[in-house]
Amino acid sequence: MARFTLPRDIYHGSGSIEELKNLKGKKAIVVVGGGSMKRFGFLDKIVANLKEAGMEVKLFENVEPDPSVETVMKGAAVMREFEPDWIVALGGGSPIDAAKAMWVFYEYPETSFEAIIQPFSFPELRQKAKFLAIPSTSGTATEVTAFSVITDYAKGIKYPLADFNITPDVAIVDPDLAETMPAKLTAHTGMDALTHAVEAYVSTLNCCFTDPLALKAIEMVFQYLDASYKGDMKAREQMHYAQCLAGMAFSNALLGIVHSMAHKTGAAYKNGHIVHGCANAMYLPQVIRFNAKNAVAAERYADIAKFIGLKGETTAELVQALCDKIEEYNVALSIPKCIKDYENGMVPEDEFLEKLPQVATLAIGDACTGSNPRIPTQEEMEKLLKCCYYGTEVDF
16 A cells, blocks of 8 residues: 655745635644745745734744754743644744644654654644744755755754654745745755655655656756746746645655765765755766666666657666756756865865765665665765766766
8 A cells, every 4th residue: 555645735827825814723833944934925924924824923033954953842831831723834944844843843742853763653743733834945845745854963964854744734825935045055956856756766666656746847957947047937837836746745655865865964074064955966867877787777767868858769878868967957057066076175085085985874874775776885876976076977
């Protein structure tokens, strides 16, 4: 038996945040990031709409990018004091992911962070509150997924938390909020969405419910991301929907080692983080070449290539065409080819090589590895990460 879970309601279209006026409840806490939603007036609108619904509203602001365990615990403590019956998470993936984790510790104060690292091990939620998510970026799709990524800075590890319990009850996918994204963020989140859809399509848990969502999302990203990056707001709206479709697919089919590697390289190096969407974009073509040594995966990559109109006489030619297409997009979106080129050499070669065995081990153990079509050995993961560092082609 398999399972397919989505939010009960997804409101979409320009101005759909007005639906908050119809929410039923007494108290809502709004979890939000660093200030862009306030700066552009969306936070005020959301608070006003919730108050019009008759709710008392409290804010938990300034969730950092790549939210920490400490922020999660702080937010949960505020929730326990305020006792909301709605958690409203607003912004990019970070505040929504943080709010999902806060939800667990609000309802179960005695639970430890270590207790929920194991995928699908969460206690039963909705004992105290329901969850509504409003994304302002077009990539993570956390508004429709069973996932949350939280960083333990003391250990330098990003943990992907996974449980159908944390799939939001309501998602509001209002493209007006995405219009404020700068070009670089548009590129990175767009390639994150593409990676979600591609990995969901080749995942060992793909099924007839997830495949159409993944393929449509891939088609839309290739159709609209370039124009969205260049500031076309009609394309930006379509990308906001494309990333949501990709989220529906991967929340149920799960992901693969592009994400495993992005999670474990993201916070590993001392000079700063490798931004998640950018990491995915750099690693995706390399992982496709690695996975395509598996015949079933190769056929599915070829399916994707044919679906988006790429040419090739053989499966191998179609897989290569797909890799070429992704790499062309990376160039057009000013995304570096490899880790060595990231942020003017932010990750020095000696540090990369020193940490390589540990990063490879952690990537293999990541929650996303289990549904990858080809499970790498320690030696293969190290070689693959080296290819991603130097930009050399995968041939093993």
